[in-house]
Amino acid sequence: MTTAVRFDGVSRHFGSVKAVDAVDLAIGEGEFFAMLGPSGSGKTTCLRLIAGFEQPTAGEIEIFGSPAGGVPPYRRNVNTVFQDYALFPHLSVMDNVAYGLMIKGVGKAERRRAAEATLEMVRLTGYGSRKPSQLSGGQRQRVALARALINKPKVLLLDEPLGALDLKLREDMQEELKVLQRSLGITFVFVTHDQGEALSMADRVAVFDQGKIRQIGTPQEIYQQPTSAFVANFVGSSNVLPADLVAQLGSGHAQASLRPEAIRLVSAGGHPAEIIATSFVGAATKLALQMGDIRLHALIDHRTHDCEVGQQVLIDWNPEDLHLMDGGDE
Amino acid sequence: MRSDKRSGAPTGLKIAAAAGLAFMHLPILLILVYAFTTEDKTYQWPPPGLTLKWFAVTWNRPDVWEALQLSVRVASISTAIALVLGTLCAAAVVRTKFFGREAISLIVILPIALPGIITGISLRSAFNIADIPFSFWTIVLGHATFCVVVVYNNAVARFRRTSGSLIEASMDLGANGFQTFRYVVLPNIATALLAGGMLAFALSFDEVIVTTFTAGQQATLPIWMLEELVRPRQRPVTNVVAMVVILVTFLPILAAYYLTRDGDQVAGHGR
Amino acid sequence: MSNVAITSQPRGDGILARLSDALWRRPTLFLVLLLAPPALWLGIIYLGSLFALLAQSFFSIDEFSGLINYEFTLKTYRELFIPANLDIIIRTTLMATCVTLGAAVLAFPIAYYAARYARGKWKALFYLGVMLPLWSSYLVKVYAWKLILAKEGILNWIFEVLHLTWALEAYLAIPLIGGNSLSVSYSGTFLVFLYVWLPFMVLPMQASLERVSASYLEASADLGAKPLQTFRLVLLPLALPGIIAGSIFTFSLTLGDYIIPQIVGSSRLFIGQAVYTHQGTAGNIPLAAAFTVVPVVIMGFYLWMAKRQGAFDAL
Incomplete structure (x- = not known):
């Protein structure tokens, strides 16, 4: 490649x-x-x-x-679609889209044809004569896209x-x-x-x-497999277990990530925890759990479990779901 | 019954505001009446009669025409210089952060923030020291200096309102610096520059304090008027000239207002 | 720049395009090129003249030959403090103070009405109603007052029609503010100054009042304040930055003017007139230069006071 x-x-x-x-x-x-x-x-x-x-x-x-x-x-x-779209307010949608071709010296008829084709590609056929201020946010976004793409x-x-x-x-x-x-x-x-x-x-x-x-x-x-606590936190609201707890569990000495859906409720064995909040998220229920000094999040199928706030539960996970992180950040 | 508090102002306030506006406008309206009076020796009120003959008399006065011509030439050249300098300065100050940016803004504003007499006497003594004789260009030198700020204020306001990413977008689409200026920057600041230029023209056309120090023996229209004010010799002609000056300065101000009214503050403080 | 992968601009090799490349690669040079013309113009022509003038105030004039003695001295500045000159300075400063106060009082209702009550068309009308007098010819405005204040003019006529001439005469008999007629009295000078500079007070005042939300006033009334208390405790402090901004204009413009007191007023001099006479007929450039420093110093002090009061924080 x-x-x-x-x-x-x-x-x-x-x-x-x-x-x-x-x-x-x-x-x-x-x-x-x-x-x-x-x-x-x-x-x-x-x-x-x-x-x-x-x-x-x-x-x-x-x-x-x-x-x-x-x-x-x-x-x-290289062309850019800007965050604020940066459409030229003094030009029509057509002239905005054809701007790059105009600068390159492409003839008027040809660039008009190209602009119409590109507008069709972003499903804005017939909007060419409007000014950017007359468009909705989504339409402006697509004009910005067309204006960049026309330059290939x-x-x-x-x-x-x-x-x-x-x-x-x-x-x-x-x-x-x-x-x-x-x-x-x-x-x-x-x-x-x-x-x-x-x-x-x-x-x-x-x-x-x-x-x-x-x-x-x-x-x-x-x-x-987030490699650091920052990525785990930022990307997927993963649980991050501190290094000493991981060591206690016998899985090595480093921080580890644990996905919410990897946690399950068990009837025996596992680790004791208390449910401190629940929220309904469609197919599952999201639980906030207090286990010792650490707070964990878990996704539980609510068809199989009844969860009440204040309830004491036992939780567990498969050891391979615990991902050790090199923990380069604090 | 109580009146609706949101829509109605207290009567006292209404009267005071109306009286204030009247105070600002009635004297100007008075000028319009005096241009038609038949009385030519005093400022008698009410006018003993009305006539149009002073317009014809003024029309045939070469000294008035010469003064008007000089004023228009000075104002045009000064405006042109101010447009270039003010736009360059605004572009530099808005586009980049550099050391001394505040100082530049201060220097631009100083010529109108300090009393005109200081600008005038400074220039005059500088001309003396440098042995520069008074000429058309000495007047322009002074006028352009205090006109820059008006263009600058208008251009800065518009630059601030124009998204900075437009320039980047244009370059991103293949336009070099000059093409970007021609196709994106200029169309977006054109009305602000036009407004700034008109105000600069009005400012220069009307200026008298600095001009008395830089004109030598030449008479711009305001200088001609000042002489009439100090030693009235031809009151009816002065009345007509005053009326024409009022009407001539109103037009660019109205135009500047309409050009910039969506969003920009017309740089009213720019005097 | 013939790299195929990066460039595909067929019109990329003109002189302008290459100049644009060069400037793009040296942004500092580009900035310098933008700034150079205005900086040189203002720096050399304006600041240069200003400093040349300032320098002259440290020279003195030889009393016998009338020639300038190019030696550093503070003698000229001492001359400012002789009673006659001190009178001029005090008179001008007092006048500027009165004009500023008068303009603030007169401008407030206009600015407040425009900011709080005027909407749509009326708002535009108010704005133009202030802009037009602001920008219309200074000399014509002064001329209009020469017409109004003339002995045979409209003001005397109005008093006569209303049978109030006696009141005007009684007023003119008051020492200091009165005189032979309005056009040669301090009151006349004050009126013209007030008229000419009033729009400069209205605009910034209105701008600052626009920022005072109506709910503050309603909150104050709700908490039991009478209208006058609301004005004093809420509206005035919030409007103060605008009043001070406006007062900078009215104060500074009055300090430096020399035409209005020459045309309407008693024959006693103001700072501007003193500067004008000293540099002109008397040829005493050093003293004229020293006189111009006075309004600059007063304004500097005024701005410093305003800043200490925190008046710029809200601007």
Whole structure:
């Protein structure tokens, strides 16, 4: 597989703030790659480094094998869907979409035809003569997408593109983006702080924290085998067991993660705990459990168990569900 | 019965506000009446009769035409210079954070924040020291200096309102710096610049304090008027000129208001 | 830049495009290029002149030859404190204070009504109603008052029609504020100043009143305050930043003006007129320069006081 984007020890420091700190990264061609992390973790800065809006203070970025240092954004075959869409307010939807072609010097009739075709692809046929201010949030989002895709970029960068949409629309767009990416075969690099979005859409996910990548892997790897407490907490609300408890259980001396659905209620053996809260989440009931000094979350099938707040229960899990973490962070 | 508190203002307040507005406008309206009076030796009220003949007299006065022409030329050139300098300055201050940004804003505002007489006498003594004779350009030098702030205020307000990612979006789509300026920046700030330019024109067209120090023997329209004010010689002509000046300055101000009314504050403090 | 993978812009090799590349790679140079023209213009022409003037205030004039003596001295500044000059400074400062107070009182109802009650069309009308007088010709406005205050003018006519001429005469008989007629009295000068600078008070005051939510006033009334108490305890403190911002204009503009007191008023000098005469007919540039420092110092002190009172925090 060709590497679309490669980061080699890339840092971007703003004064004493290390927005991106010695990041190594390789994104394959045709991949749907998500950068996940809390705000201020450096994921958006990484995106801006690829687009060319920021320059690394150290390290090298390569785009399809050629160094990107000193190459201005307008000379990179990379396009961006901005968080606030950044549609040109003085231009019609048609002219917005055709902007890149106009700059390239494509003739008026041809770029009009191309813009209409692209608008059709994002299901906005007939909206060409409107101004961006006359569109809804979801429609603007799709214009921004069309405006980027019409240039046939090698890499499409999406900066929290669904952040401003409401839940239903967001779910529809997630599907639509995935289908679009599969059919076009373009490399998508997608920035989000929503772990559900990252896990459900991406082929691979990089989890960012404080300017560094904490873990890179497929959604399954990230979800089931978080390598640090930060990833476990941020990605899946996993339970994190402290090292001394893990040692007590005889599973080695390190922090370990335990998925809520791996915990089951047992009638004998296991560990005593008290149910301190319950909440209904569709197919299951989510329990908050107090076991000694630690708080655990568990997902329990409510057809098999009655759970009352205050009830004393015994809980257990399979030893292989306990994932030891190298625990690089505090 | 009690009146609806939300919609109605207390009568006292209404009267005071109306009286205040009247105080601001009646003297200007008075000028319009005086332009038609038949009396030519005193400021007699009520006018003994009304006539249009002073318009014809004024029309045929070469000194008024010369002064008007000089004023328009000075205002046009000063506005052009202020447009360039004010826009450059606004772009620099808004786009980037750099050391001394506050100082730059202060220097731009200083020429109107300090009394005009200070600007005027400073320039005059500087011209003296540098041995520069008074000319059309010495007037322009002074006017452009205090006009910059009006353009600057309008441009900064618009830049702030325009999303910074528009420029990035344009470059992302393949436009270089100049294309981005031509196709994205300029269309988005055009009305603000037009408004700023009109206000700058009005400001320069009307300026008298700095001009008295930088004009030497030349007379702009305000200088012509000032001489008439100090030593009235042709009251009816002055009345007509005053009326024309009022009407001429109203138009750009109204236009500037309509150009910037959605969102921007017209830089009213810019004087 | 011929790398196929990165660039695909066919029109990327013009002179402008290459210039754009160069500037993009050197953002500091680009910033310097943007800033240089305005910074040079204002720095050399404006600040340069200002400092040249300031420097001259430290020279003195030779009393016999009338030539400037280019030696550092504070003699000129001492001259500011002789009684005649001190009178000028005190007179001007007092006038500026009165004009500022008068403008605040007159502006408040306009600003408050526009901020609190005017809506839609009326709001626009109020705004233009203040903007138009603000921007219309200064000289024409002064001229209008010359017409109004003239002996045969409209004000005397109104008093006559109302049979109140005796009241006007009684007022003019009051020492200090009175005089032979309104047009040669301090009251006349005050009126014209007030008129010309009033819009400069209304706009910032209205801006600060816009930020006072009506619910504060209702809360105050709800807690038992009488209207006057609400005004004093809630509205006034919240509106203060705007009043101070406006007062900076009215105060500073009055301090530096030399045309209004020359056209309407007694023959006694204000700071602006003193500067004008010293630099003009008298040719005493050092003293004129020293005089211009006075409003700057007073304004500096005024701003410092305002800042200490925390008036800028809310701006």
